[in-house]
Amino acid sequence: MDDSNQESAASTAGSTPKSAAGKPALIKRDPFGLLVLILGAGAGLWGLFSAVGTGWGFWDYVSGLTGVKYAFFLAIFTLVIAIAVFFWRRRKGMRNRMPRLIIGALSAAIFAGYIGYWLMVGSSLPAIHDISTDLADPPQFTALKVRADNWDAIPGADDSDMTGLSxxxxxxxLHQKGYADIRSVRVNVPVADVIAAADRLAEDRGWDIVAADQARGRLEATATVSAFRFKDDIVLRVRPAAGGQGSIIDMRSVSRVGQSDLGVNAERVRSFLSDLSGTTTATTR
Structure with missing residues (x-):
């Protein structure tokens, strides 16, 4: 091998390997991106694990909600770090790809956005968990029991507008202000037929039906909600309308735990009564 060939070989051996596009093949380390990826993914997993663990009975719902709260804070913290790192890199002229940073920030943003949405929903609704179409005479449970602390934490005790109210x-x-549309429904269907239809609808929705009495016009069931597997108890009361023409339907849905239900019970009542009414002539009373 002549001297020129030896010099060419040495030059090739000492050079940095390049890809077909002419860019260095050496993968640069990205510690900040890795940190954001771990924190972003970890926040979502922490929140999910807290909820599922509650549903499986590993801990109580208070501990589960506390875990979700701190996971939410972690997601926000991760987004702050991701934004700071992104602008720091741009300022330093580091415009290389940042897949770890982007994936981690996106994971944190999705989780924080989801929890933030429900926080906004909760802040816009009254902090109550007992929803009924009849506020003066709510349907009463017989097979099931209302939680012992059902009236213990109703907001407004220190509100001057509610002074003297029980x-x-x-x-x-609060119910009337927040859910004025939740009312009794009248349908042109006999009581027994309404209960039979309600029984089928409740079964289709996966509720645990505890009692269905066509003669007495009553149905009681329990619905399981979200990854936390919260239990909400439901009672349907159907009575003959005045003059015996059709039926008056009242429904009540009560959460077993927690102060605010984030509107879940009200949405259940709306949806169920809408489906139950079906194509029959229905009017709110």
Missing amino acids: PRQRWAL
Whole structure:
């Protein structure tokens, strides 16, 4: 091998390997991107694990919600770090790809956005968990029991506008302001047929039906909600309308735990009564 060939070989051996596009093949380390990826993915997994663990009975719902809260804070913290790192890199002229940073930030943003949405929903609704179409005479449970602390934490005790009102009166006032559309429904169908249809609809929705009495016009069931597997108890009361023409339907849905239900019970009542009414002539009373 002549001297020129030896010099060419040495030059080739000492050079940095390049890809077909002419860019260095050496993968640069990205510690900040890795940190954001771990924190972003970890926040979502932490929140999910807290919820699922509650549903499986590994800990109580308070501990589960606490875990979700701190996972939310972690997601926000991760987004702050991701934004700071992104602008720091741009300032330093480091315009290379940042897949770890982007994936981690996106994971944190999705989780934080989801929890943030429900926080906004909760702040816009009254902090109550007992929803009824009849505030003066709510349907009563017979096979199931209302939680012992049902009236213990009704908001408004320190509100000057509610001075002198009992917890149940405050509940009725908050309920009327927040869910004025939740009312009794009248349908042109006999009581027994309404209960039979309600039984089928509840079964289709996966509720645990505890009692269905066509003669008495009653149905009681329990619905399981979200990854937390929260239990909400439901009672349907159907009575003959005045003059015996059709039926008056009242429904009540109560969460077993928690102060605010984030509107879940109200949405259940709306949806169920809408489906139950079906194509029959229905009017709100």
